[in-house]
Amino acid sequence: MTADRPDQSGRTASRRPPRVLTGIGVGRGVAVAPVVVLAPPPSVPTDEPSAADPASALARVEAAFQAVGANLAARAAATDGALADILDATASMADDPAMLAAVRRHLDEGHGPATAVTAAAAGFADALRAAGGRVADRVTDLNSVRDRVVARLLGLGEPELHDTLDGPFVVAAADLAPADAAALDPSRVVAIVTEQGGPLGHTAIVAGQLGLPCVVRVAGITDVPAGTLVAVDASAGTVTTDPPPEQVAVTTARRHEVARTLSLDTAPGATADGIPVALLANVGTQADTRRAVEVTAEGIGLLRTELLFTGRHTAPTVEEQTAAYRQVLEPMAGRRVIVRTLDVGADKPLPFLDRPSEVNPALGVRGVRLDRTHPQLEADQLTALGALVADLPADARSDLWVMAPMVATTAEAARFAYEARAHGIRTVGAMVEVPSAALQASAVLAELDFASVGTNDLAQYTMAADRMAGDLADLLDLWQPAVLELVARTIRAGVELDKPVGICGESAGDPLMALVLVGMGATSLSMSPAAMPAVRHCLRAHPMEICREMAAVVWDADDAATARTRALGLADPEVVALLGLR
Missing domain, CATH: 3.20.20.60 (Phosphoenolpyruvate-binding domains)
Structure with missing residues (x-):
């Protein structure tokens, strides 16, 4: 039998048994808050019709890339540090003539605009993975540009983090691209959890710059229902869903005690x-x-x-x-x-x-x-x-x-x-x-x-x-x-x-x-x-x-x-x- 209890956002939720998800912790901080899951990227219709006029379609694609690049460049100018560096590099991907040339080839082969962008990006992603090293991590950035361009071509807004919570929250995502990270409000986000990434990857860099506890490689985090209360412990590399009241109290007290002691x-x-x-x-x-x-x-x-x-x-x-x-x-x-x-x-x-x-x-x-x-x-x-x-x-x-x-x-x-x-x-x-x-x-x-x-x-x-x-x-x-x-x-x-x-x-x-x-x-x-x-x-x-x-x-x-x-x-x-x- 379950009991009702208020969560951190003030709503009443049914008590579920705690579940501990494990991953790789980045940093040592702790946090307790409801989780907000980053929306998945837009899906390209499998039956997208061919472009009737490839030249006109290419102009639309080019305009979408330019708009995405300008948006990313503006975000880079509004932030700083390593995140700004990463955003600037991501913006340059949207200004790559080789990408447009690849899109043109796919349009000429009879693909629709969104399909052509997806196929062109897949080819570049394969090349980045083959290069290995830090170059391979740029696949996340490339996919972020792809998703934003595709969303514009499909008449959708660029992918963003939309939440309905009034208080602090934990961001969960399959992976967190720099453009997504730049949209985070550090006054409300208290932790980051991802299914992918590594301890030295872009998500870890962003978390470190923002001073947020972070756990990466957490299988199943995006399946956790939005609004679920979670306790994040970066030092242990754990995320506990529906933590019991005593764990919430201990984690909250530790967070406050650490902040007070270190400030002295x-x-x-x-x-x-x-x-x-x-x-x-x-x-x-x-x-x-x-x-x-x-x-x-x-x-x-x-x-x-x-x-x-x-x-x-x-x-x-x-x-x-x-x-x-x-x-x-x-x-x-x-x-x-x-x-x-x-x-x-x-x-x-x-x-x-x-x-x-x-x-x-x-x-x-x-x-x-x-x-x-x-x-x-x-x-x-x-x-x-x-x-x-x-x-x-x-x-x-x-x-x-x-x-x-x-x-x-x-x-x-x-x-x-x-x-x-x-x-x-x-x-x-x-x-x-x-x-x-x-x-x-x-x-x-x-x-x-x-x-x-x-x-x-x-x-x-x-x-x-x-x-x-x-x-x-x-x-x-x-x-x-x-x-x-x-x-x-x-x-x-x-x-x-x-x-x-x-x-x-x-x-x-x-x-x-x-x-x-x-x-x-x-x-x-x-x-x-x-x-x-x-x-x-x-x-x-x-x-x-x-x-x-x-x-x-x-x-x-x-x-x-x-x-x-x-x-x-x-x-x-x-x-x-x-x-x-x-």
């Missing part, structure tokens, strides 16, 4: 015994910088410069770049700002670059390697950054550091260092995200002033596992011993040469992993602003001796689970309970 500490990062650890923010826009200031970040550990280049048909001028970088740097006057030079190629092509197609773009000409074919791009960036070093007034001058992405050899490090210093940049470094750079860390660092370990890419290249592939999530676990060994090797080289080595990636934003990295000797941790309060609190509760002991016990672990369990066993139980580090 705004001091610079340090261990319990006072050893400083710089806590830096990953940013991409001026708005990101404001958020970093709000969480009292001690600087910027990764300033992404791609947003200034994406969605353009010509490269930005030196003057444009100087003005844009100045806007981000000025609010951080007196604090460290680490700028990463252009990291494009692979999943982030630029329309104005004349680049041949690559069999595997993720392993092709990208990052610092673009200097081989387009040296002016790097030269202009370094000129703009050098001008800032020389021209900023003393009271607005940041401690400006510049690093190159995708450095693989000592020769690449030496060349970049020479060029950067020739442009007046005083502190030059590199991202260590290619295993060869970690294996030769001493030689690479000898040419540089610092290094930043990009753990996301380092993990996928080390484990030969696509970082977006949810079914390979175990190989991309932050605690994989092989990846930790490469991180430790790089940090040891920095210690021996007395050069700072920071961590930039998902590892830096994980409170427990942060303790291990500091114990290894990492001098800074750079993360999304939303992750910083929890990392700061965790560091403050553990002395350096414990951090070093944690680093020591993970050395000879046979697998990721064992490494994490050993570190967890040394952590403060109260912190473990508060942050859900179980």
